[in-house]
Amino acid sequence: MADEPRVDPKAEAYGRKESPSKAFSLKAVGASITQQYGIVLAFVILCAALSIASPYFLTTRNILNVLQQTSVNELLAIGMTFVILTGGIDLSVGSILGFGGVVAASFASSVNFGQASPAIVAMLMALLAGMVLGAVNGVLIAKWKVAPFVVTLGMLSIGRGITYIYTNGMPIPNIEKSFLFIGQGDIAGIPVPIFLFAGVFLLALLVLRRTRFGRYVYAVGGSERSARISGVNTRLVIFFVYVISGLLAALGGTIITARTTAGLPQAGVSYELDAIAAVVIGGTSLAGGQGTLLGTLIGALIIGVINDGLDLLHVSSYYQQVIKGVIIISAVLLDSLRKGKE
């Protein structure tokens, strides 16, 4: 685990005197370094290769561009990490993003309600909308025990449907200038979406690493039965990961509305796939219980850098899709090959 280093510098101190266990732990240290940092290494090599291929790649402007482009996928992938760590999946994030985006737009423009609300209100309404849809997912999965794949597949359709109903299928125009700051503004030359995603990332890291809820997320994914028998309210934990995922999807929708200056009902279609890809490339196990946010961050960056690099190299977007698919499969293949060896 990258944000939870398994490599304990004091491991030796806890170890008993027997040499086998000591040798074992040294070996384990080596293995866990490659396991944790293999993906980082791959990322660095990828960047090095692209910077040789295109001199423009390593410019500040391009780096900021990549970070801004990936920020929405990062947000979705952070929520998805929580969900997948519990052993679930959330296919509805693209649709919730769309709904959140148009809800934000409807409040940030005078078209729907006669007058525009302040940017912060528009944003909070969007987040609320995302949390409500996430909560519906959560109740069905945690309380009624319907398979996450089925529930969120249904919500993918429902969420998109209500987005079209809400907008009559038309974009919501005339967004207030103050709201556009969320997607287009910058602070000290750094675009606002980057700050948003960095803030969310750090907060999520803190929650996952240093709170009871974070521990329970891992425990539920590792063995729901053991967690329940240990006195963990597993239903509540499962419920909340879907709420978090819905919330972050709606935040992504808010950013996209502000960036495109309109509430587009078709925003976020098939975004769930990149989010899942980022989590999987980042080494999180689809079975739950194992994985890290740092992995997810790198996973999303790898996807972003590939898209950007291939654009710079004028590779057709058709090929880009093939390459992305190959990378997703390779990442997991390498992982299972390594496990096979053990």
Add this chain to the structure above:
Amino acid sequence: MNEEMLLEARGISKYFPGVQALDGVDFRLTRGTIHALCGENGAGKSTLMNILIGFYRKDSGEILVRGKPVELSSPRQALHLRISIIEQELNFVPAMTVAENMFLGREPSRAMTFIDYRELNRLSGEYLSRLGVDIDPKTMMSRLSLAQVQLVEIAKALSRESAVLFMDEPTSALGEREVEQLFTVLRTLRREGTGIVYVSHKLDEIFSISDEVTVLRDGKQVGSKLTSELGRAELVKMMVGRTLEEKFIKDNTPGEEEMLTVQSYSKKAQFSDISLSVRRGEVLGIYGLVGAGRSEFLDALFGVTAADGGSVLVEGREVSINSPADAKRVGIAYVTEDRKSSGLVLTSSVKENITITALREISRGLFLSPRMEREVVQNLCDRLRIKTPSIRQTVKNLSGGNQQKVVLAKWLVSRPRILVLDEPTRGIDVGAKQEIYRLISDFAKEGLGIIVVSSEMPEILGICDRIVVFRRGRISGQLSAGEATQEQLMHLAS
């Protein structure tokens, strides 16, 4: 060459990163014998077995099958050489019939395409009756008990004309009567000339079923002897390398105050009218055959499932328990029967497993305190002598005994007043067992009320103050452990 020698291994060595798992081990299996392979956890039993069934490759040494040297490279090849294994965790397809499972992948067919069901059922029935097993080949596997599944597995091995049969801890999930049935079948096989390698921890079984014993310790062969020439104490000594009297530790004295009182607890089709109590400092045993409703009762008591009726009092006050969280809140801790699926989160570390019941106590405000957590965990690892290279070690990598101690540690952190243990020493070695007995006795001395469920009669007689016997979901009797005998227990249980 000697045709009587089914399987011979000479000087087998195997090295795993950091561990010499086997070091020059010899092993000989003669036709028509049952050869027990024993040793503590980590002694190399499973490594040797896995090499002899072609699952692992040896580093050096020789393997001879019926006198001919072979290089075993896969379990498939071993099967071809008529070597079969029945694993501890049975693999089968629940939605298929007994016959379909027995011949999975080699079904008799017509015109190379269609399965010949008549022939399939006839053959299966034939093998089952050869073993004296009364199971209809057309029954669904999902309807069989674990013991029956195991017998089907043996029939399957028989249908492969296996000359050598490995059995890994075959009785770990069986009740006494089922063990007897299994032994009858094994004796039948032995009479027919099969050689059986019987891997087990349980001394009683080794003495009642085996002809020869090979003992491993720390990857080395301590010795091979005829069972009839071996005493119990001697075998234990060979296994642990020191004279360890196989005895139970118990120096608690029960107090007066009732810690837990259960009144006419019932759950439809599982148990009914269960009333019992545990006093401060007392170890109460619950004995019964598999299927008597013991584990079901504990599950309901702890809120894992819901009881239909009855009441529970903790220290005289009635409590309502609807979930494990409720049970924990009123001071009950529950070490389940199956530590891998319901006791531990195998993918998490020792540390994370231990503190999961008490994260609030190691938090400052909203956040966990890594320092407090480390202290708590280190303290418990020392006290319970949990052997792990680091508290960050994934718990999956620990031995059975150490895993069980992690489960105990986890519940100690929650500061329980009542400790419920279901089969606390299942699948762990002699040394670790004694440590668990010592801990149970110590906890009782500290004033906890303890319930121990066990299928091992000597154990339950040795560590408990009182024993309640379950039979078909009801309490059939209560005995004081000091005066009870194995015969009395058996009589009440069956």
